[in-house]
Amino acid sequence: MRYGLMLVMVAGLSAAATSVSAQTLLRFADYSANRGIRAKFVQEFLSRIEEGSEGRIQIEQHWGGSLLPATEIFEGVKNDVASLGTVTAGYSPENLFAYRVGDLPVRNPKEVPGALALYELATTNPIMKEEFDSQGVVYLLNYSVGPIQMICAGEPLRGVDDFNGRKVRATSDYGKIYATFGAIPTSIPLPEAYQALDTGVIDCSQAYGYVVEAYKLDEVAKSFTEINGGTIQSNGIFMNKAEFDALEPKDRQLIVSLGREYTQKIAQAIHDRNAAVTKKMADKGIKVVQFSEEDLARLDEASKPIIDEYVSEGTARGVDAASLVAAFRREIATQNKAYKQ
Structure with a gap:
């Protein structure tokens, strides 16, 4: 009886050890x-x-x-x-x-x-x-x-021509793109955007709806532009x-x-x-505008040198980056058809 009990105990301990070791x-x-x-x-x-x-x-x-x-x-x-x-x-x-x-x-x-x-x-x-x-x-x-948008302390960016002379906080390659339309890009960190907008150091800041909310940028803004281009x-x-x-x-x-x-x-x-914050801004009187298809097409054209540079970098690395970009565009189109947001 004791021997049987011992076997049961040993088996139980062995199982427990296995369980612990498997974690x-x-x-x-x-x-x-x-x-x-x-x-x-x-x-x-x-x-x-x-x-x-x-x-x-x-x-x-x-x-x-x-x-x-x-x-x-x-x-x-x-x-x-x-x-x-x-x-x-x-x-x-x-x-x-x-x-x-x-x-x-x-x-x-x-x-x-x-x-x-x-x-x-x-x-x-x-x-x-x-x-x-x-x-x-x-x-x-x-x-x-989400897509990159712009929040401004003054009048909205209604189209790409409105970038001319504006001091904008923009990250990644987007500052270069906006500069082709006369924007003056700055590299101010996001946590400093509130004060920069409030004091006129910048006119507009790249943002997303949830970022506007998190950093309370709507408190110092009069307009919000939904560019809805890249991200x-x-x-x-x-x-x-x-x-x-x-x-x-x-x-x-x-x-x-x-x-x-x-x-x-x-x-x-x-x-x-993003949608909820945009609605909230509109409800409190912040002017919300969207870029036209014509302006988006001009942004696309201004973006080509950056995409070409990426493809050239890929060639230098032995990577077919052109096929990668094409595959990404196709997949975006496929997902947009499959998922109606």
Whole structure:
């Protein structure tokens, strides 16, 4: 009887030990604070992984750059300092040339179709997949901010000619594009935009609806222009490939499935917030205007040199960037037809 009981106890201890040893601890790194729309859904995404794995995976979350700063997260994931983390292509341009296609100034006016277009490209396009595989990382999901808009302290930008002589805060290549129409780009950080608009240091600031709300830019603005052209979209979550491959097949499939689901959820939430904030501004008397198709066509024309430069850089790297840009445009069109936002 005692011998049988001992066998049961040993078996139980063995099972418990197996359970403990099978648990995987992942370290997640993000450079932003754990608040706001994106952070809310990222935390939910990570919790869903833990729950769906039935305890096999636990995720330790490091926010606000506490594990790695923004400029080091990609290398940190690549070298397994972090198991997974939020990566912005602009901080690792040499490593993520192909992924940077999502930041190009191509027509991409809707949050959900745009996010899904880049997601599909990143998970199916051979050039993109080779870029990730060769560096030992796995792409999991994409973030969306929405199309780039402009908030102004004075009269609205009704068209591209209204950029002439305006001091504008613009990021990425968009400052160069607006400069072709006479704008004076500035590199003021977003947290300083409120004071800059209020004191006349700048006339307009690049913004999205939810950013206007977060930084209270509507308090010092009289107009908001919905350009609805391009966006900056090469931001998402990447995972160390060795750690991903070491997971059980069902857990890998879980993460992949949740990645697509949350790419769409985050984009939809951003769309809803952007729309709500724009309506709120209009209701309080801020003039809201939209660019015409003619003005968008002129923006497209002014954007061509930047896209050509990207293609030339690809040629120097031995990458067919022209086909990548074409594939991205096709995917945006496909997603816009499939998803009526």
